[in-house]
Amino acid sequence: MSFNRKSAYLQMMQKGLLDMMPLNLAVIPWGILCGSLAIQRDFSILEALLMPLVVYAGAVQLVVIELMHANAPLATILFTAFIISSRHFLYGLALRDKLKNLPLRWRGSLGFLLTDELFALSGDKQSYKGKLRLVYALFAGGSFYVSWLIWNIIGIAAGSYLPDLTNLGLDFAIAVTFIALVIPSIVNLPLLITVCVAGVLSVIFKLLHWELGLVLASVIAMYCGYLATRLQTKNNAIATYQINKNTVNENNSGEQKL
Template sequence: MLPLNLAVLPWGILCGSLAVQNGFTPIEAQLMSLLVFAGSAQLVAIELIAKNTPLLTLLITVFIISARHFLYGLSVRHKLVGHRLRVRLPVSFVLTDELFAFSHHPKAYQTQARLVYALSAGFSFYVFWNIWTLIGVVAGSLLPDLTNLGLDFAIAATFIALVIPSIKNKATLATVVTAGISATSFKVMGLELWLVLAALLSMSVGYWVDKGVQS
């Protein structure tokens, strides 16, 4: 889990620095990471708030960006639904892209050790996300523009590290190829729901390839 804590460093710094440079007070910038804890939603929200976007538009945008979490919840539901609310609530709070990527072991969340591991990983992401945000808040108050440093590449590199080794059959390969092409095309076309649409399309392709391979 340590490399993932480091991998969100650039985004945390970006979030903190962009927020203060767009008129957030340092406390507001930090509160956003403490409360919302969702990198991509925060980055987009900062730009929208800075442009005085109406609240409803902002909230709908945040919803659209966060909609992928529905898929995560559905995917791990059978592993978690037997747990008490006091387990499911904290897991939900830290169910980020990174934690979800760690949820694929068939027994994930289901033994005591695996549950403790998942919660430790999830909350360590939370703690580090907030430390990186704090550094960004400080850096953003002192340095001019950090947005052109290519900080977003770190996220791409981490996700490549998570995805490529998981490609073990034709179905997953088809999913990945479809996801990359469709997400890029949908985003270029300006579709608001590009991420969710690309995910659903590529999951369908994976499902059908898997079915074809088996029959």
């Protein structure tokens, strides 16, 4: 591998780490909350460590910890975890065309690392195209995974000394993180409609206590965004047609005068 090639890989690794750094820091309260809660709910240190290592999903970790502490049936725990994580199925569908031709080692690695945060960095049309961009995604997602483990470990170490952090509202940190991720990506009307519909419906479904409310809100919002895109494309086509028609009429009128 030439020096320039190595330099390009190092730059993409560095860029992936730096782009994910604000998000790595934003989940400090969330990670500490998950780690400390496991210890406070009588998990062993090994069990508490396996949660972020294997599950790697903050919301699922919190809910599963509480359900296991309450001796809930295994079927209930698995179904609840499936419902909470079902949005990742939508992420996978959204990135399917970009990843389907990659070797299994890439699809498996990126699939495991595909969090809300990494998905937010995957909106560019050129994402995952070429090995350099794959390396970028791998290091961005990998750095978030390592950071998540570190914050969980800190929470585990402090779990015996900290109060019940669920009463402090630290879980709101993750909502603030998502808001910071979404707002800069709203660059056109269809995206604005999608975000507004998703936000409003998710609140309504939450108040109605619908288990699939988040997924349903996402699907409806995406469909509304799709309809808005089609309408915008149609209006642009009509406008372009009218402009071309007027140009042709003006040209014909000019030729007749000559």
